Amino acid sequence: MHGLINTAIQVFLQDSYGPEVWAEVLMRADAGVSGFEAMLHYEDVVTDRLLQAAAVTLARPQATVLEDLGTYLVSHPNMAGLRRLLRFAGVEYEDFLNSLDDLPDRARLAVPELDLPRMELRQVTPCRFTLACAGGPKGFSWVMVGVLRAMADDYGALVTLDQVGATIEIRLVERDFAEGRAFDLGARTG
Amino acid sequence: MSGGLQTFGPHGPALSADGLCDLRAVFDLLCPMHVVLDETGHIRHVGPTIQKLWPGQSLAGSRFLEVFELARPRAVTSMQGLMAAAGRKLHLGMRAAPRTALKGILLPLEAGGAVVNLSFGLSVQEAVRAHHLTGADFPPTDLTVELLYLLEANAMVTEAFTQLSLRLQGAMIAAEEQAFTDTLTGLKNRRAMDHVLARAVAQGQPFALMHVDLDYFKDVNDSLGHAAGDHVLQHVARKMLEVTRDEDTVARIGGDEFVLILNNLQSRRRIEEIARTLLDRLQEPIPYQGRPCRIAASIGTVLSSEYDSPDVERLMKDSDAALYTAKRGGRAQHVFASHSVEG
Numbered sequence: 001m002h003g004l005i006n007t008a009i010q011v012f013l014q015d016s017y018g019p020e021v022w023a024e025v026l027m028r029a030d031a032g033v034s035g036f037e038a039m040l041h042y043e044d045v046v047t048d049r050l051l052q053a054a055a056v057t058l059a060r061p062q063a064t065v066l067e068d069l070g071t072y073l074v075s076h077p078n079m080a081g082l083r084r085l086l087r088f089a090g091v092e093y094e095d096f097l098n099s100l101d102d103l104p105d106r107a108r109l110a111v112p113e114l115d116l117p118r119m120e121l122r123q124v125t126p127c128r129f130t131l132a133c134a135g136g137p138k139g140f141s142w143v144m145v146g147v148l149r150a151m152a153d154d155y156g157a158l159v160t161l162d163q164v165g166a167t168i169e170i171r172l173v174e175r176d177f178a179e180g181r182a183f184d185l186g187a188r189t190g
Numbered sequence: 191m192s193g194g195l196q197t198f199g200p201h202g203p204a205l206s207a208d209g210l211c212d213l214r215a216v217f218d219l220l221c222p223m224h225v226v227l228d229e230t231g232h233i234r235h236v237g238p239t240i241q242k243l244w245p246g247q248s249l250a251g252s253r254f255l256e257v258f259e260l261a262r263p264r265a266v267t268s269m270q271g272l273m274a275a276a277g278r279k280l281h282l283g284m285r286a287a288p289r290t291a292l293k294g295i296l297l298p299l300e301a302g303g304a305v306v307n308l309s310f311g312l313s314v315q316e317a318v319r320a321h322h323l324t325g326a327d328f329p330p331t332d333l334t335v336e337l338l339y340l341l342e343a344n345a346m347v348t349e350a351f352t353q354l355s356l357r358l359q360g361a362m363i364a365a366e367e368q369a370f371t372d373t374l375t376g377l378k379n380r381r382a383m384d385h386v387l388a389r390a391v392a393q394g395q396p397f398a399l400m401h402v403d404l405d406y407f408k409d410v411n412d413s414l415g416h417a418a419g420d421h422v423l424q425h426v427a428r429k430m431l432e433v434t435r436d437e438d439t440v441a442r443i444g445g446d447e448f449v450l451i452l453n454n455l456q457s458r459r460r461i462e463e464i465a466r467t468l469l470d471r472l473q474e475p476i477p478y479q480g481r482p483c484r485i486a487a488s489i490g491t492v493l494s495s496e497y498d499s500p501d502v503e504r505l506m507k508d509s510d511a512a513l514y515t516a517k518r519g520g521r522a523q524h525v526f527a528s529h530s531v532e533g
Contacts, residue, residue, distance in 0.1 A: 037357075038350045038354070039347075039350050039351055040354075085342060085346075088325070088336075088338065088339040091325050091326050106339070109339075109340060109343065110340070110343030110346070110347055111343075111347055183324075184319075185318045185323055185324050185335070185338060186315065186316075186317075186319030186322070186323065186338075
């Protein structure tokens with residue numbers, strides 16, 4: 001597993017629940033390291049154990065933990081850089097949805113070894129979409145639910161999301177529901 | 191769509207009286223950074239993205255060369271000169287602040303005048319920032335937004351690697367430090383001494399090598415236990431650091447055996463003083479849990495300057511011999527290696 005994935009889980013737990021919870025998860029996962037490096041590789045089984053340990057420690061279903069992780073990745077101030085990269089997809093939430101097919105390629109453009117699941121967006125009706133995720137880390141579609149929800153807030157769109165297996169149903173209730181967060185193409189982050 | 195480029199009606203570009211498309215609208219969408227000039231070199235029309243570079247000032251009607259500065263080709267001051275550069279790569283810049291750099295190409299129009307298409311080139315990141323441009327200011331076929339994405343992603347990845355390198359470097363320094371340190375006393379260990387000695391010999395700078403061995407240390411260990419022995423060794427280490435300078439090397443190379451390398455010291459008198467001070471201080475009782483531990487030491491010293499071509503093995507051997515002589519001479523003795531001239 002790419003270190004970026006494990007690091008994402010690490011900073012999510014640290015920033016959301018504090019260093020003590022993270023230390024407990026790490027111990028429970030028996031990860032054999034004191035922390036993860038974004039640019040190194042780790043055994044896939046370490047990631048599985050990490051997520052199981054997080055679910056047990058937080059006493060929440062793993063799916064909920066993953067969804068919260070997705071929300072964190074887009075909305076937490078420490079992750080402003082990632083949110084910006086996603087906002088490069090386009091001007092409106094629909095542009096963002098339509099760019100998801102390209103997301104694995106975009107990710108690879110930045111980090112050549114990073115393998116994200118293939119994603120296929122279908123527009124069922126003008127306001128209904130389905131997003132199918134295939135391959136990649138286990139439970140990735142839960143993370144995507146969190147990402148899609150947080151990005152809707154970011155664009156100021158109102159959506160409802162339902163997950164059926166590895167497919168996410170997206171209903172765009174209102175395109176311009178609220179004032180979204182500004183995206184300045186040339187802003188500096190970090 | 192809220193894109194700034196949507197300038198057509200639902201049926202595409204409008205037809206003009208002569209049945210041709212309104213090319214202006216086509217250009218505005220496909221090349222939003224174009225400028226149309228009339229035959230006198232005045233601006234007739236600018237694309238919407240270029241107009242954004244001069245907020246609150248309509249460029250139409252201005253003379254092109256008064257708004258843009260041509261850096262290359264040089265010395266172009268007239269429309270005639272500008273037309274002569276048709277088809278060549280133009281290096282331009284805004285005359286107004288922030289003097290954004292631009293690249294361009296000029297295409298003469300048959301009806302007179304010309305079209306100049308512009309781009310930011312490598313100044314794109316600052317330009318987008320300075321002029322508050324958005325994704326909608328670039329046509330989807332233009333790679334500018336992708337380029338910005340890539341620059342930003344690349345900066346993030348580079349930052350991650352930099353952080354990783356810094357952490358690895360820190361870990362490496364700590365590991366090396368540990369590999370060269372005697373953990374009980376915090377002095378250098380034998381490995382470190384080997385390095386320092388080899389370097390000192392290779393650099394050819396004069397130094398004194400003091401070989402120190404403790405007397406009665408075994409008695410302390412046997413009668414008061416290893417904890418007392420450790421305490422004594424730490425005390426000895428402190429005393430050795432007290433009589434030496436920062437540039438000197440103090441190493442514990444065996445159980446109760448030490449080496450001091452004193453840089454740039456050749457004066458026998460000065461060295462004798464240092465040895466004497468150390469021997470005196472080590473004879474003072476060392477309190478341990480209310481009981482005094484009594485030890486002493488013997489020292490054998492060699493001076494590298496007394497050898498034509500000193501080598502590590504020889505220096506160690508001779509200092510060891512001097513130490514042996516000192517020990518035989520009684521308690522707390524210091525002896526210079528007598529055989530300091532190579533034979």
